[in-house]
Amino acid sequence: MKTLIVGGGLAGICVAHEILRRDCQVTLIDSGINHSSAIAAGMINPMTFRKMVKTWMGDELIPFLMEFYSDLERKTGQQFFFERTIRRAFSTAHERELWLERERDEEYRNYIFPISTDDTPPYVREEFGTGVVKCPGYIDAKTFLDANQTYLRRKGILRTEEFDFDQLDVDQSSYNGERFDAIVFSEGYRGKQNPFFQYLPLETTKGEVLTLNIQGLDTKEIVNRKCFILPTHNDVYKLGATFTWKTTDLSLTEEAKEELLSQYSDLIKKPFHVAAHEAGIRPTVADRRPLIGEHPKHKRIYIFNGMGTKGYMIAPYFARHFVEHLVDHHELLEEVSIVRFQNYLKEE
Ligand SMILES: Cc1cc2nc3c(=O)[nH]c(=O)nc-3n(C[C@H](O)[C@H](O)[C@H](O)COP(=O)(O)OP(=O)(O)OC[C@H]3O[C@@H](n4cnc5c(N)ncnc54)[C@H](O)[C@@H]3O)c2cc1C
Incomplete structure (x- = not known):
């Protein structure tokens, strides 16, 4: 063949x-x-927060990808798969309720930690609490x-x-x-x-991401609400990502930057410095x-x-x-x- x-x-x-x-x-x-x-940010998120349900086929995809990427790390001699958990700051009281429901569901045992009321780090702005996803990690794309x-x-x-x-x-x-x-x-x-x-109905969905330097955040957790803040190395974080449908225009826009920074400020209390701004196009299907x-x-x-x-x-x-x-x-x-x-x- x-x-x-x-x-x-x-x-x-x-x-x-x-x-x-x-x-x-x-x-x-x-x-x-x-x-x-x-x-790409390369996050492997087993939860879909919109409905607070497991990602499609997560039970099959996650064990498979963990072995697959480890094997490629061995073959290439390079590490690109890093462990991270995801902390979701709930957007509403309803979201928190949904999380508590999932906690009682055996099917979610491998996916989420039970909410603990006192472990939200002080730099997270939240009104309804937070929950932690057992995310396997992210791929340094x-x-x-x-x-x-x-x-x-x-x-x-x-x-x-x-x-x-x-x-x-x-x-x-x-x-x-x-x-x-x-x-x-x-x-x-x-x-x-x-x-x-x-x-075929292949679509083009633009995404913009920022790289931030954040001194003293000092975390290995991805924090998520509207945007994600992904710790990569030292004080470097990825902040993303926007969605602009049906475009192949790769230009970097002020609107996207402002949207992301406003979402960041709603979620995190630490000052930052923008180190980079990038755009990509995802191949999506309706x-x-x-x-x-x-x-x-x-x-x-x-x-x-x-x-x-x-x-x-x-x-x-x-x-x-x-x-x-x-x-x-x-x-x-x-x-x-x-x-x-x-x-x-x-x-x-
Ligand atoms: C901002 C952003 C954030 C993302 N975050 C995540 C995330 O956190 N987690 C996640 O799982 N996914 C994420 N994704 C999605 C992920 O990046 C895509 O699903 C995936 O990378 C698509 O891979 P691909 O190989 O299909 O396409 P591409 O990466 O676009 O690769 C296609 C390749 O084909 C080549 N090519 C095309 N036409 C030709 C030609 N005629 N001749 C020769 N070469 C050609 C191009 O050079 C290119 O290298 C994100 C994407 C974006 C843009």
Whole structure:
């Protein structure tokens, strides 16, 4: 089995590792410019705070990703997975009530700590108390990307170049005259321009993040309410992230900066200094599920995209799921298979 992957961000990297695990041949092409996997905060949050419920498939995704990233740390010789808990400052009394309900639910035992009334640190502004999520941690996204791209380049798998659609012979599934058993598109938000998958509802959701220096906060906890404040190293914190729907404009905006800083001041009492401001584009899908599978008309042309707002949580598990489909012809989960959008193709 010989596979070409277009896109060496998180999605393409995870698929490449899974193919290598099978001792199959793989080539990865990446333009060398990344606007999502490198910008991400990389948090693995097993809770969805809006409804105070477990994240979709968290029971399966979390144990899998912990092993997956540890294995990649061993292979690349770089650490990028760091332990962190998440402290949620409740927005309303209702949210606190929901948390107390979850505390009584056996299903949430591995997800949240019981509320303790006296452990909220003094720098958190809160009216309704706080609760702590048993978050496994976060992936230092830039280190992850650098370490894995370097590893795959050294193995002769990753090539830095722009994919040229004029060199693709879709009937032969060949690129630049070289034949492949599968060509997998993992182009992130740029997949929206992919001529074969225009019918899929891939969206582009911009996010802006700030890097702050905060002296004396001195915590290993991520703090969350409206925004997140993620401690990385020493006095350096990530503050994010905004959501601007349906845009690929990567400009840094004053509005986003002000929004984040106002959310920060509502949550944290410490003074700060803004060290950096970055923007990225998430590849999202309205039903919040990835887009995986073979093109309905063009055999051997695949997509593995739409990792959304929680790509670092989702991509490892579904890369394995996808490669099992590719190599062993296992059925894809209906929820992630692009077959769910078959009707959109007819409407084209
Ligand atoms: C601000 C922000 C915060 C985030 N925070 C989190 C978080 O806390 N936790 C979490 O789990 N997720 C988070 N995410 C989401 C996560 O970053 C994405 O789900 C994930 O990175 C998407 O990875 P990808 O590989 O699909 O896309 P990308 O990272 O965009 O990678 C696509 C790659 O394809 C390449 N490419 C595209 N077209 C071509 C071409 N024609 N030729 C060659 N190469 C091509 C590009 O160069 C790029 O490297 C965040 C995202 C943003 C923007």
